[in-house]
Amino acid sequence: MLKLILAQGMLGLNNGVFYAMLSLGLAVIFGLLNVVNFAHGALYMSGAFLALILYSYLGVWIGLDDFHVNFWFALILVPSMVGGLGMIIERTLLKWLYRFDPIYSLLLTFGITLILQGLFINFFSASGTPYPGQPESLKGVVNLGFMVFPKYRLFAIVFSIAVCLAVWFVIERTRIGALLRAGTENPDLVKAFGINVPLMVTLTFGFGTALAGLAGVLAAPIYSVSPLMGADLIIIIFAVVVIGGMGSIMGSVVSGFALGLIEGVTKVFYAPAANTVIFFLMVVVLLVRPAGLFGRQT
Amino acid sequence: MKSLFYGSVCAAALSLGAGAAFADGISDDVVKIGVLGDMSGVYSTGFSGEGAVAAVKMAVEDFGGTVLGKKIEVISADHQNKADVASATARQWIDEDHVDMITDLTNSAVALAVQQLASEKKVISIATGAATSDLTGKACTKYGIHYGYDTHALPVGTATAIVKEGGDSWYFITADYAFGHALQDNTSEVVEKLGGTVVGSSDVPLASTDFSSYLLQAQSSGAKVIALANAGQDTVNSIKQANEFGIVAGGQQLAGMLVLISDVKSLGTDVANGLSFTSAWYWNHDEESRAWKEKYMAYSNNAAPTFPHAADYSLTMAYLKAIEAAGTDDADAVREQLGKMKIDDFFAKGGTIRKDGLLLHDMYLLQVEPGKEDPWDVAKVVRTIPGDEAYFSLADGGCALTQE
Numbered sequence: 001m002l003k004l005i006l007a008q009g010m011l012g013l014n015n016g017v018f019y020a021m022l023s024l025g026l027a028v029i030f031g032l033l034n035v036v037n038f039a040h041g042a043l044y045m046s047g048a049f050l051a052l053i054l055y056s057y058l059g060v061w062i063g064l065d066d067f068h069v070n071f072w073f074a075l076i077l078v079p080s081m082v083g084g085l086g087m088i089i090e091r092t093l094l095k096w097l098y099r100f101d102p103i104y105s106l107l108l109t110f111g112i113t114l115i116l117q118g119l120f121i122n123f124f125s126a127s128g129t130p131y132p133g134q135p136e137s138l139k140g141v142v143n144l145g146f147m148v149f150p151k152y153r154l155f156a157i158v159f160s161i162a163v164c165l166a167v168w169f170v171i172e173r174t175r176i177g178a179l180l181r182a183g184t185e186n187p188d189l190v191k192a193f194g195i196n197v198p199l200m201v202t203l204t205f206g207f208g209t210a211l212a213g214l215a216g217v218l219a220a221p222i223y224s225v226s227p228l229m230g231a232d233l234i235i236i237i238f239a240v241v242v243i244g245g246m247g248s249i250m251g252s253v254v255s256g257f258a259l260g261l262i263e264g265v266t267k268v269f270y271a272p273a274a275n276t277v278i279f280f281l282m283v284v285v286l287l288v289r290p291a292g293l294f295g296r297q298t
Numbered sequence: 299m300k301s302l303f304y305g306s307v308c309a310a311a312l313s314l315g316a317g318a319a320f321a322d323g324i325s326d327d328v329v330k331i332g333v334l335g336d337m338s339g340v341y342s343t344g345f346s347g348e349g350a351v352a353a354v355k356m357a358v359e360d361f362g363g364t365v366l367g368k369k370i371e372v373i374s375a376d377h378q379n380k381a382d383v384a385s386a387t388a389r390q391w392i393d394e395d396h397v398d399m400i401t402d403l404t405n406s407a408v409a410l411a412v413q414q415l416a417s418e419k420k421v422i423s424i425a426t427g428a429a430t431s432d433l434t435g436k437a438c439t440k441y442g443i444h445y446g447y448d449t450h451a452l453p454v455g456t457a458t459a460i461v462k463e464g465g466d467s468w469y470f471i472t473a474d475y476a477f478g479h480a481l482q483d484n485t486s487e488v489v490e491k492l493g494g495t496v497v498g499s500s501d502v503p504l505a506s507t508d509f510s511s512y513l514l515q516a517q518s519s520g521a522k523v524i525a526l527a528n529a530g531q532d533t534v535n536s537i538k539q540a541n542e543f544g545i546v547a548g549g550q551q552l553a554g555m556l557v558l559i560s561d562v563k564s565l566g567t568d569v570a571n572g573l574s575f576t577s578a579w580y581w582n583h584d585e586e587s588r589a590w591k592e593k594y595m596a597y598s599n600n601a602a603p604t605f606p607h608a609a610d611y612s613l614t615m616a617y618l619k620a621i622e623a624a625g626t627d628d629a630d631a632v633r634e635q636l637g638k639m640k641i642d643d644f645f646a647k648g649g650t651i652r653k654d655g656l657l658l659h660d661m662y663l664l665q666v667e668p669g670k671e672d673p674w675d676v677a678k679v680v681r682t683i684p685g686d687e688a689y690f691s692l693a694d695g696g697c698a699l700t701q702e
Binding site for chain 1: 338500501505507508510511514515518531535542543544547
């Protein structure tokens, strides 16, 4: 029994990787821009597809059949591409909506989601395509004593914890982070200090979306790459953000991993409840602490 | 000459029997066959998709492109594995495009919906990719035919073989819709009849990407056999992840209840080595089948030579021959003719289409065997399962039409 709990816990933690990284990006964006970025799931999906395209299709397109952009390069390249796409979206579309109610930017990003999904369904079909570029060094399994666990999934867990901690450190403990947080609280005052706030906003949106792209690359070898992979996840991610506290960095990371874990362990006791346990917790949290576990009560 | 003509008309009228007055000739001067399949989803490579359309088109070409002097046309559409989308398309095809026969119908939920609709509108439907035995059981219709295999025929071969080898406790990983549940129920019946037990099951939504947590539940159940009551990409993903998590290495046996050779090819014969599965046809079984496979692959731009695609070709031929013999594309006449004909081709030997719509024919138990020359030669035939043994009898099916 203990073995089974540990094993399902590990798998839960593995899902938690994506909950944490995606809700982290959402929290960064919401915290600074007050934008509920519904396109986050679609950008995550785009990240996975870009990794797949770089590995499987690019070579064929340029006429070099043996040319593959490997996983490690994709891990750097893809987040910059997705981040760039995010910045274009922010500069050309989102920025016109800041002065309106947040519901407008939510609807805009929802529209972007549908467009991205439609594009990928059109070119790649709705079913999943496996990502064949998993690096050789991460193939195989590790025996953890209570279960055998694929090396790659273990890498994903460790890597994402490192990324989350780094982001937390930058935002909570450095000068750049201090400026960002100050910009959230009082943009006019920060402007008065000579800081270019619109640029800061663009870069932040780019950074948040780059995190989604990074999560996408990380997910590609585990799940099949499919146009709906983001849509399946985004609702859970919003629940994670709400539970953690809208805009709270630490809250989104901790609740991301914790909820993955809870979901996994629930499977041991009553499997059909696993899909709903997160939403049940969300209801409880909203009733008891409306600002979320780590959110500041206002 | 005139008397000869009248004589043959009288003979034809007599042969059709009293009271059966069928419309003569071809309606709208064209025979339209609609291929309604999963063109982009989990079932689009082996069951349905372009490969199915190609098989139907190739049959039409081999038939000569015309029947009774009228053109034969093939149209196709993607039902996206959604019964409502499928029904809407079928309705449009029948009402506006005057489609005469609808085939493919991969996905049991889709097939059940369209078969019902088509029969209400007196249009023949011939399901190939769909598996549920309800199509010719409690949901049977007058114009609905199920061609190739069903959830009753699949486990008879596979489960019997496994239980007899000592695999007597089973855990199911089941696709959570009509097909998966029907397959699980039918398999459980076979297992329990032979003295085995079913210790548990997990229902997994169609087209899941991560089966690991379900596989771990199956592992901890201690069952000797983990049965996959799913199909297509779902089966491929389950087998792949079972390997990743060392489940087969841990001593449990995987049993795919519905495996296609295209699944085995995409997994690699090394990963799937030893896997037993039941199939309605195997291309390397005899000379006739080998020849068909060569021709089909050249024609279809290398689509998978799977049994549903072979069935698509076979049923199209049978349907067109029935029109020719009946002298009309009238659904009642063609259905009656199909019931009288023997289906004898590369796909089915001495097959018959029963009153409940089931094509009764032999099935094959295959076992994956690596290291063969042809990339599609992934298995060997272990046993031929006679049709009577594989399928339920007319009386057991529960089809209301048979009780008249």
